[in-house]
Amino acid sequence: MKRAFKMPGFSIGFIMAFTFTAAALVSFFWTPFGTDGVDIVNKLHTPDGTNWFGTDHLGRDIFSMIMVGARTSIAVAVVAVGIGVLLGVPLGLAAAARKGSLLDEFIMRGNDLVFAFPALLIAILITAVFGPSAINAIIAIGIFNIPVFARLTRAGALSLWTRDFVLAARVSGKSRVRISFEHILPNITNLLIVQGTIQFSLGILAEAALSYIGLGAQPPIPSWGRMLADSQTMVSFAPHLALFPGLAIVLTVLGLNLMGDALRDLFDPKLRRDRQ
Amino acid sequence: MLIFTLKRLLSLALSLIAASVAIFFVVEIIPGDPARLMLGINATQDAVDALRTQMGLDQGVMARYWLWISGLVQGDFGISYTYRVPVAEMVQGRVWVSLPLAMYALLLSTLIAFPIGILAAAKRGSWADWLVMGGTQLGVAIPNFWFAMIMVSILAIKYQLFSAGGFPGWDDPLAAMKALTLPAFVLALPQASILARVMRSSLLDTLSEDFMRTARAKGRTARGAMVHHALRNAMIPVLTIIGLQFSFLLAGAIIIEKIFFLPGLGSMIFTAITQRDLIVVESVVMLLVFAVILVTFLVDITYALVDPRLRRRA
Numbered sequence A: 001m002k003r004a005f006k007m008p009g010f011s012i013g014f015i016m017a018f019t020f021t022a023a024a025l026v027s028f029f030w031t032p033f034g035t036d037g038v039d040i041v042n043k044l045h046t047p048d049g050t051n052w053f054g055t056d057h058l059g060r061d062i063f064s065m066i067m068v069g070a071r072t073s074i075a076v077a078v079v080a081v082g083i084g085v086l087l088g089v090p091l092g093l094a095a096a097a098r099k100g101s102l103l104d105e106f107i108m109r110g111n112d113l114v115f116a117f118p119a120l121l122i123a124i125l126i127t128a129v130f131g132p133s134a135i136n137a138i139i140a141i142g143i144f145n146i147p148v149f150a151r152l153t154r155a156g157a158l159s160l161w162t163r164d165f166v167l168a169a170r171v172s173g174k175s176r177v178r179i180s181f182e183h184i185l186p187n188i189t190n191l192l193i194v195q196g197t198i199q200f201s202l203g204i205l206a207e208a209a210l211s212y213i214g215l216g217a218q219p220p221i222p223s224w225g226r227m228l229a230d231s232q233t234m235v236s237f238a239p240h241l242a243l244f245p246g247l248a249i250v251l252t253v254l255g256l257n258l259m260g261d262a263l264r265d266l267f268d269p270k271l272r273r274d275r276q
Numbered sequence B: 001m002l003i004f005t006l007k008r009l010l011s012l013a014l015s016l017i018a019a020s021v022a023i024f025f026v027v028e029i030i031p032g033d034p035a036r037l038m039l040g041i042n043a044t045q046d047a048v049d050a051l052r053t054q055m056g057l058d059q060g061v062m063a064r065y066w067l068w069i070s071g072l073v074q075g076d077f078g079i080s081y082t083y084r085v086p087v088a089e090m091v092q093g094r095v096w097v098s099l100p101l102a103m104y105a106l107l108l109s110t111l112i113a114f115p116i117g118i119l120a121a122a123k124r125g126s127w128a129d130w131l132v133m134g135g136t137q138l139g140v141a142i143p144n145f146w147f148a149m150i151m152v153s154i155l156a157i158k159y160q161l162f163s164a165g166g167f168p169g170w171d172d173p174l175a176a177m178k179a180l181t182l183p184a185f186v187l188a189l190p191q192a193s194i195l196a197r198v199m200r201s202s203l204l205d206t207l208s209e210d211f212m213r214t215a216r217a218k219g220r221t222a223r224g225a226m227v228h229h230a231l232r233n234a235m236i237p238v239l240t241i242i243g244l245q246f247s248f249l250l251a252g253a254i255i256i257e258k259i260f261f262l263p264g265l266g267s268m269i270f271t272a273i274t275q276r277d278l279i280v281v282e283s284v285v286m287l288l289v290f291a292v293i294l295v296t297f298l299v300d301i302t303y304a305l306v307d308p309r310l311r312r313r314a
Helices: A008-026 A062-097 A102-116 A119-130 A134-161 A164-171 A176-212 A224-234 A240-267 A269-275 B002-028 B034-039 B045-055 B061-073 B087-122 B127-141 B144-158 B173-207 B210-217 B222-259 B265-274 B278-306 B308-313
Strands: none
Touching: A008 A062, A008 A240, A062 A102, A062 A134, A062 A176, A062 A224, A062 A240, A102 A134, A102 B002, A102 B278, A119 A134, A119 A176, A119 B002, A119 B222, A119 B265, A119 B278, A134 A176, A164 A176, A176 A224, A176 A240, A224 A240, A224 B144, A240 B127, A240 B144, B002 B061, B002 B278, B034 B045, B061 B278, B087 B127, B087 B173, B087 B222, B087 B265, B087 B278, B127 B173, B144 B173, B144 B222, B173 B222, B210 B222, B222 B265, B222 B278, B265 B278
C-alpha cells in the first residue's frame, strides 16, 4: 500500500475517487441543502457563495444533489462488481481446475456468448423487461462482469496450476477445490483487484448511461446520469446544470482508472519496465 | 485453414442459436399481452383472441420460437405489433443510418488512434507521449453522451457549424455525411482513446523485440524499421480491439442516436420497448447480435490469414 502511494498516478487517482466516496458517505448525515424539496423561487441560480454549484430548474442545490448522486453511482458500481467477483471467480477457478473438461468448455462458451451481446444493448433490454430501477441496472451491469472475472480468473489460475507449490499441495492430498481456494485464489488477488478497479469505473459509466436514458435509478433518487438528462434542454442558457454532474462522472472514472493503471504497474514489474 | 474455418463456422452457428434462444426467452417474460395492448382495453375478448391466433400467440412457446427463427432465416422478421408493417421494411430504412454511423465512427477512431498511438510509442517519454497518455486517459473517462451534449451546445448551437440533430436522408450524400459527422466523432472518441493506448503498448512490445535490433543493425533507418517491421507485428492486438469496438459502436449508437435524433436502429429499439412491440425488439436485437458475432468471426479468419501460428493453435 505504501509503495502504491509513492506512484503519482495512484495518489492523484486515489484523491479523486476518495473525494467522491467521502461525499457519498457524508451525504447520509449532511448536505448543504435538502435534495427532495422544490424551491422554484431559487431556480436556475448560477454558482455563488450559497449554492456552490448553482441550482437546477426546480431550485434544488446541485452540489447537494451531486453528493447524494455519488451514493447511487458508487452503490450500483460496487454491487455490480461484487456480482461479477462472487459468480465469476468461482466459475473461473472451476474451469481452470478441470481444464479441458466439459465444465470448462461450457463455462468458456457461455462467456463467449455474453461477450457477443453488446453490453449496453442487453442492459437496455433487461431494464426494459423488468422495469427501470437501480436494482435492475445493477443486475444488468453485473451480468457483464461475470465473464470478465471468470475469464481473468481462469487465465491466471491456469498458469498457477503448473507451478511446483500446487503440485506439492496435490501430492499432500488436498482436493482441487481446497487448492483452488487456498493456493490459487490468494495468488491471483492482485489481478482481481486491478480488474475490479477497472470494472468499477466502467460500472459508474454504465450506470450514468442507463440513468441518462431513463432506465436507471428513478426519481426522486438523485443520480448523475439523470441530472444530465434533465439539464439537456437547458444547456444553452444554464450550462452549469450539465457541467458539474458531468465533471463528477469524469473525475470519478478518471480517478479509478489512474488507480487501476498504477496498481497494474505495481503488481507487474515487467510491465512497469516496459512502459516507462 | 479449411479445418480452422469449419471449426469457427460451427462455433458461429452455435453462438447464433444460443443467442436467439436467450433473446427469445428474455423478451418472452415481458409482462402484458401484445394482442390486448394493440387493440386497447375496450376490445372484446373475442377480438383479442382472434388477433392472438392471427399473430400465432396462441401456440406453444417452442412453436413460436420455431416460427420466429425460421422466419428470420428467410429474411421475414415478422410484422410490427404497433405499425402493422413488416419489421424487415422498418429495419431497411434504419439500417442505413446506424451502419454508416458505426462505420464512420470506426473509421474516425482508427484515423485518430493510429497516428497518435504510433507517435507516442516512437517518442516514448517525450511530452508528446505524455500528452497522448493524458488525453486518452481523459477520453476513456468522458461519458460520450455528456461529450455529445457539450459538442452540440458549442459547435451546433453557438457556432452553427454542424446540425444539432436530425438526418436529411441519403438523397444528398454530402448533407447526410455532415449530419453524421458530429455523432460519429462523439461515438469514436472513447474508442479512439482505447485504440491509441493499445497501439502504443503493442508497438512498445514489438520495438523491444530482437528482430527490431537486427533490422536497425542491418542498416534500416528508425522510420523504416518502424514501418516495415514493428507496425506489422504490432497489428494483431490492434485488430482484435478494432473488431471488438464494432460491437461497442453499434450499441453505443443507441444512445447517440437518441441525442442527435437520428432515425437509426437504436431509436427504433427504444420506441419499440416503450410500445411493447416485442417482435421488433426481438428481431432488431437479434440482428445486432448477428452483426457482432459475424464481425468476430471475420476478425478470427483475418488473423489466421495474417498469422499462420494462430491456425495451428486453434
